[in-house]
Amino acid sequence: MDKTRRQALAAMGVATGAATVFGPLAMNAFATAGTDNKQPAVPSTLPWPWKKLDPMEAGKRAFRLYHEKGG
Numbered sequence: 001m002d003k004t005r006r007q008a009l010a011a012m013g014v015a016t017g018a019a020t021v022f023g024p025l026a027m028n029a030f031a032t033a034g035t036d037n038k039q040p041a042v043p044s045t046l047p048w049p050w051k052k053l054d055p056m057e058a059g060k061r062a063f064r065l066y067h068e069k070g071g
Helices: 005-032 055-068
Strands: none
Touching: none
16 A cells, blocks of 8 residues: 555644644653652752862873773
8 A cells, every 4th residue: 555745744743743632641641650659859968078189180081981981
C-alpha cells in the first residue's frame, strides 16, 4: 500500500496533536507517581569542606584523564 505525502503529513499532524493533548497528562501522571509521603524534600548539605585548588594541577589531571578515558 503506497502512502502519499499528503497522507504522511496528515498522520504527522494527528500524532503531533495527540502529543500536545496527552503529553502533559502523561507527564503529570509520571511526576506524581510515587509521591505518597507528605514530608517535603529536604536538600542535603555537602559533606566535604571547601579546599583551595591549584589550577595547574587541576589542568594536568583533566588533560591526562581526558586522554585516558578516550575523550
